[in-house]
Amino acid sequence: MTTNIASHEPLVATPLAPTPRVSRLAEDALLFQFTAAGESRPTLPLQQRLWALVEALESRRAELGLLEIVPGMGNLLLRVASTDNLSTQTRIDTLTDHVLTCWNSVSPTDSPGRTITIPVTYGGEAGPDLQTVAAHTGLSGDAIIARHSAGLYRVFCLGFQPGFAYLGGLDPALAIPRRATPRLSIPAGSVAIGGNQTAVYPSASPGGWHIIGRTALMLFDPSREQPALLIAGDTVRFVAARSAP
């Protein structure tokens, strides 16, 4: 059994720093990791450069034969449409070169994107964990609401559930470790904090984040022309909605 695997070596090295790490997923997909090894989160400028790269690839999706263009946190997954012929290798090599060239030439998107305002009913039945967050952070419930709704958040990428946005920009004072015991079901529209992140759950799901409020907006509706309310690059604001009487 050999463990010396030549095909796992990075496919391409570029002289420019930081050198993206390129790896294969089976024969039809590529993963580009742009963060430095050991870096657990991308910076906003790096992610902005990724958005610019995605935009450049989207405009040539058909020509490049791309089935999926999936930005992650400081990384990019590409899947080509079909691999049923032997020119696949050449096609993937060309694609790899194109992506790396593009990465080295794009300027970070400096546009703030669309600004989406999300009305949130904080606390009470809509946010059963607000007091837990208050106890952990030493802030009052009102102060948590004020800080959470004062932030400007950026949608780094979508994943986990349809329309689930990975948001950057949580006030570090609001960070709280996840619940020891995950809830079996977090209702759709829940606004929650887990670790140093905040998010809105598009659909009901199990989860260990702390629920501080709920929005009535539909984060994902497959029948809409734009199914996802939030897309990568958007700016998000939360505003405190009046509680139902």
Place this chain on the structure above:
Amino acid sequence: MSDALTEALIENPVGAFIEVIRCGALTTIQDAGRHGFRHLGVSQTGALDPIAMQQANLLLGNAPDAAVLEISVGPLVLHFPQDCAIAMSGSGFAAARNAPDATALLPGHVSIIHSGETLTLNKPLIPGARCYLAFSGGIDVPTVLGSRSTDMQAGFGGLEGRALQAGDKLPIGAATQPLVKAGRGIRPLSPSHILRALPGPDYESFTTDSQVLLWSQPWRISHQSNRMGLRLKGTALQLEQTLDQPSAGVLPGDVQVPPDGLPIVLANDAQTIGGYPRIASVIRADLWQLAHFPPGTSVYFVLVSLQEAIAASARQAHYLKRLQELVATEQVFSASGSCK
């Protein structure tokens, strides 16, 4: 008599449907899956064994990716208010028809179900393996984001985004002429329990011992496996050191290793983004087998080169093309095994 019936086109009336009388857990409507929406967090879904799905559709003269039923647990009892040509594929199910002169239902063969007949799929011949049932005309539920596949996690596609239940009515599209006469068919593929794979993005982050273990030990399929992923049991794999990596896009076939060291092979309903280290990825030509591994059985990962993966994919595409030609010219087997 079945042969005579296939000579005349069975015309499905507008609004034709098949009624679900009884249904075991997790029977879903699936097609080739939802593609091009992973950047919005939308999973692929689709038939776990797309080869079986295409075989059944080809026999009936349907589009290769017409929506079919994916069945893993019986019993499934269907009532047919009108004549309908059907084809079963994948792993076989013990099936019974309530018509007195009914022929046996075999995987890879076409059967004509008569108006008023009830079809019962009792249980899989191999527990835990999946069976596919295609209907002439295909299951005609609305497409959602380009697919009729059921996304049970997100709750859309298929029939109300859920598994079938008693009382459901399956809308059936305009009937096509079966390309193969009743009683004739093709041999289903048999899973080999060998998953050929390439090293994944984090392969080098695992200890040398773990790299060897991945390719050498038998991996037992856990009972906690489902359409999101197959959980494997064996000697746990270890990283050289803890990896704290940002979340990244994942695909069906990725072999993820969570902190307990026991790999998960992601399947069609897997989430689009994940953070666990990936030690390998299964080549596309072997993914259909994920539909047919009963819990408790073992699989092996076998390291192949990129060139081998591409060649296997090309061979599979050639097989399906050749099958289409053979079916079109009826060069297929009869139930007794002789070639026409």
